[in-house]
Amino acid sequence: MSALPACPKCQSEFTYEDGGNYICPDCAHEWSPQAADAAEEAKVYRDSAGNVLQDGDTVTVIKDLKLKGSGGTIKMGTKVKGIRLVDSDHDIDCKIDGFGPMSLKSEFVRKV
Numbered sequence: 001m002s003a004l005p006a007c008p009k010c011q012s013e014f015t016y017e018d019g020g021n022y023i024c025p026d027c028a029h030e031w032s033p034q035a036a037d038a039a040e041e042a043k044v045y046r047d048s049a050g051n052v053l054q055d056g057d058t059v060t061v062i063k064d065l066k067l068k069g070s071g072g073t074i075k076m077g078t079k080v081k082g083i084r085l086v087d088s089d090h091d092i093d094c095k096i097d098g099f100g101p102m103s104l105k106s107e108f109v110r111k112v
Contacts, residue, residue, distance in 0.1 A: 045085050045092075051111040057083050059092070059109035072099060079112065080104070 004015045007024035008031060015022050023030050045053040048062055058081045065074040074096060084093045090103035 047111045058112045
């Protein structure tokens with residue numbers, strides 16, 4: 001028996017094949033095998049100008065960002081060195097001098 005891919009929406013392992021499509025019985029999500037192959041390709045992260053970002057790049061913050069919880073603000077033009085790309089809502093994990101470790105969205109940075 002061939003192993004079917006897990007559901008991309010809810011990660012259920014109980015998927016089945018029906019008429020050339022995969023179906024998840026838990027969340028009723030349907031997708032084609034071609035879509036499953038395309039989803040496995042690596043995600044491309046882009047900055048606000050459309051440049052491709054990679055781990056270890058240096059970026060600049062393009063607007064003032066207010067921090068939740070601590071009350072500080074990261075000023076426009078702040079350089080962030082050695083970013084790490086992650087697959088979550090905030091694409092970039094980094095350390096900013098004076099603020100410590102944090103996560104940023106790639107839409108608020110520009111590659112240097």
